[in-house]
Amino acid sequence: MDFDFTEEEKMLRDDIRKFLEKEFAPIANERDKKGPFTREEAIDIMKKFKKIGVAFDPESAKALFVEDPSIYGIVSEEVGRVWASLLPIFGMTGLPAMFIPLASDETQDRLIPKLERAELIGCFAETEPEAGCDTSDLKTTARLEGDHYVINGTKTWISNATIADVAFVGAKDLSTGTESFFLVENDISPFDTNELHKIGWNAAPTGEMFFENCKVPKENEMSSMMSKAFSDPKMMELLPISEGMMRLLSQFSPFTALMTLPRCSMGLASIGIAQAAFEASVKFARERVQFGKPIGKFQLIQEMLYNMNVLIETGRLLGYKAIDAITKGSREARRLSSMAKVYGGEAAVKVTYDAMQIHGGLGLSDELPLERYYRDARMMTIPDGTTEMMKLITGYTILGKGFSAYK
Ligand SMILES: Cc1cc2nc3c(=O)[nH]c(=O)nc-3n(C[C@H](O)[C@H](O)[C@H](O)COP(=O)(O)OP(=O)(O)OC[C@H]3O[C@@H](n4cnc5c(N)ncnc54)[C@H](O)[C@@H]3O)c2cc1C
Numbered sequence: 241m242d243f244d245f246t247e248e249e250k251m252l253r254d255d256i257r258k259f260l261e262k263e264f265a266p267i268a269n270e271r272d273k274k275g276p277f278t279r280e281e282a283i284d285i286m287k288k289f290k291k292i293g294v295a296f297d298p299e300s301a302k303a304l305f306v307e308d309p310s311i312y313g314i315v316s317e318e319v320g321r322v323w324a325s326l327l328p329i330f331g332m333t334g335l336p337a338m339f340i341p342l343a344s345d346e347t348q349d350r351l352i353p354k355l356e357r358a359e360l361i362g363c364f365a366e367t368e369p370e371a372g373c374d375t376s377d378l379k380t381t382a383r384l385e386g387d388h389y390v391i392n393g394t395k396t397w398i399s400n401a402t403i404a405d406v407a408f409v410g411a412k413d414l415s416t417g418t419e420s421f422f423l424v425e426n427d428i429s430p431f432d433t434n435e436l437h438k439i440g441w442n443a444a445p446t447g448e449m450f451f452e453n454c455k456v457p458k459e460n461e462m463s464s465m466m467s468k469a470f471s472d473p474k475m476m477e478l479l480p481i482s483e484g485m486m487r488l489l490s491q492f493s494p495f496t497a498l499m500t501l502p503r504c505s506m507g508l509a510s511i512g513i514a515q516a517a518f519e520a521s522v523k524f525a526r527e528r529v530q531f532g533k534p535i536g537k538f539q540l541i542q543e544m545l546y547n548m549n550v551l552i553e554t555g556r557l558l559g560y561k562a563i564d565a566i567t568k569g570s571r572e573a574r575r576l577s578s579m580a581k582v583y584g585g586e587a588a589v590k591v592t593y594d595a596m597q598i599h600g601g602l603g604l605s606d607e608l609p610l611e612r613y614y615r616d617a618r619m620m621t622i623p624d625g626t627t628e629m630m631k632l633i634t635g636y637t638i639l640g641k642g643f644s645a646y647k
Contacts, residue, residue, distance in 0.1 A: 243557070245310070253314045259292050260322040268323035269609050276435060276445035279403040282329050282361050289330055290358040296330075296337035297355040301480035305334075309482060309501060313563045316505040317556070320512025320588075324616035325443035327509050328399035329361070331502065336362035336408040336423060341478040342465035343423050344457040351406060351425065363400040365449055366410040368393065373629050374646070375410065378419055380451065382411040382461070389413075389422060389461060391429075391454040399623070401447030402433045409451070413461070423460040430454070440615035466494065487569025500566050500577040502624055507577075507584030508559040510620040511552055514588040517595035517613045518548045524599055535598070544594045551587035558583050575637040578630040585620035586627060592617040 245253065277285070289295060293303060294315055304312055319326050337360065340351045354360040371378050380393025391411055395401070406425050413420045424431065432450040458464065469475045481489070488497035525536030525545065535541050562576035592614040596603030603610045621627045632645045 245314070249308065249310060249314060252311060253318065256292060256294075256315055256318045257321075259288075260318055263288055264323050264326065268325075269606075269612060272323070272325055272442045272612055273606070275442060277325075277329065277403065277443050279361065282400070282403050282445075283359050285326060285329050286333070286358040286361070294330060295355075295358050296333055296360070296362075297352070297358075298341055298478050298480065301334070301337065305480040305485070305501070306482040309484070309567050310560060310563050312501060313504055313508045313559055317508040317512040317515070317559070320509030320616075321516045322512075323443075324509060324513055324619070325441045327505075328441065328444045328446075331505060332364055332399045333360065333362035335364045335498065335502075336406045338480055339408065339423050339460075339462070339465050340406070342468050342475060344459040347423065347425060347428075347457065347460060350428070354405065360405050361400055361403050363398050363404040363407045363449075365395040365398045365401070365407045367395060367397045369396050373626060375419070378410055378412050380409065380411040382413050382420065382422055382456075384413070384415045384458065387458050388455045389458060391422060391424065391451045391456060393451050395449040395451075397436065397446060397623070398449055399444060399446055401449045402435050402445045404433075407431070407449065409449075421462040422456050423465070424451075424454060424456050429456050438619070440612075440617070440619040442612075442615070462494070482567065482569075484567045484569035484573075488566065488573055491569075491571055492574060496574060499624070500562070500573045503577040503581040503630070504559050504562045504566065506620060506624050507555060507562070507580035507582075510584035510588035510617065511555040511559060513613050513617050513620070514548065514552050514555070514584075514591035517588075517592045517610060517617075518545075518552055520608070520610060521545065521548065521595045521598045524602075528600075541598060544598055548591040548594050551591055555580070555584040555587045575634050578625065578633040578637070581625055582621075582627045582630040582634075585617075588617035588620055589614075 293300060316327065337355055340348060340355060351360060366375055368379055380391065382389040382391050391409060393411060404426060406423060409422050409424050410419055411422060431454055434448045436446045436448060438446060469479055485497065488500060522545065525541050526534055528535045559580045562573065562580040565573040565576050596610050596614055599608065599610050602608055636644045
């Protein structure tokens with residue numbers, strides 16, 4: 241058992257850390273207060289990330305997801321440590337981008353060059369006003385008409401909705417009665433959006449999406465894209481799917497398998513936020529003097545630092561253990577990634593709360609980033625599966641068939 245990153249992973253982590261410290265740390269606090277990124281700002285961010293290899297054109301995506309999936313965890317943790325609002329910008333582009341090489345020729349011709357130039361923003365649109373945790377009965381429909389699907393419905397709480405070029409949209413396929421996903425290109429199949437406001441991730445756009453008779457090529461439906469991949473080894477090579485992920489796809493539904501890595505990413509990004517709050521607290525505990533000594537000499541402060549530190553260490557181990565299970569294609573990936581998501585998010589809430597407490601009045605002011613860490617941490621327990629749903633998935637995977645609490 242090796243608890244350390246490889247030399248290559250360490251170098252990469254250091255490079256990513258340096259990059260984030262240089263490009264984003266100096267602006268995060270002030271820019272975050274101004275609200276959601278414009279599309280131009282988001283593209284600028286994507287281009288900067290591409291320079292360090294975080295991009296979703298087929299070649300970069302392979303390096304990110306296939307060669308060593310831990311890298312995605314490292315990127316998520318480091319981004320969380322500096323500015324959590326950056327996470328959805330690239331995190332939510334990954335899923336639609338993965339399907340672009342399998343879409344209709346026209347879609348590919350238009351979108352692959354944009355992907356190559358890191359000029360494409362994506363979103364994943366599943367949640368609806370009446371379908372939050374329970375997405376088993378989506379009201380959004382896709383009606384097959386000749387060589388097109390026609391999509392109608394409303395989505396809500398969608399990251400990147402207002403700036404997305406392409407959306408991967410969940411809808412009930414009226415020809416089969418089952419849920420599927422559709423790659424929808426905003427320029428060609430327009431949809432309307434509306435910004436939503438929230439307590440944290442202030443710079444990350446989140447919105448509603450309205451699809452009204454939105455026409456999408458038949459070939460851009462998920463199962464036809466998947467069968468294209470499985471029937472052609474050359475297509476398969478284009479996809480950023482590791483051997484481990486292939487094994488997961490053979491054991492679980494595509495959605496369950498593909499969500500394992502984003503859930504680890506959320507768990508580790510949460511640990512990144514917690515780490516930033518912890519580092520600030522250690523520094524402050526050494527420097528702030530009360531009753532004639534640094535507050536770090538008081539046992540109650542040390543107890544808080546202990547609690548923060550153990551949550552971070554445990555959440556980090558769980559996150560990377562879950563990624564290891566994904567890399568191996570182990571069935572355990574579902575349970576571990578659900579646990580990593582819950583543990584990391586809840587740990588970040590507790591750690592950032594204590595960090596504010598250690599900072600006293602300053603912790604509550606917006607001069608320091610503590611209040612941003614706290615608000616951003618609070619965001620981590622809802623998207624990509626709420627704490628409660630992740631616990632129920634864990635319960636089901638422990639107990640086995642017949643023990644689903646919600647089906
Ligand atoms: C900032 C942000 C970004 C998001 N980004 C995206 C995105 O990009 N794409 C997307 O599709 N969605 C996105 N979401 C939506 C998110 O996935 C949903 O908010 C989430 O699934 C919960 O749905 P809901 O808000 O409707 O809550 P509800 O489903 O109404 O749940 C309310 C409460 O009840 C609990 N609950 C529900 N069912 C059970 C049960 N069976 N047992 C125990 N407790 C239960 C929940 O855990 C929660 O605490 C985002 C949300 C936010 C806030």
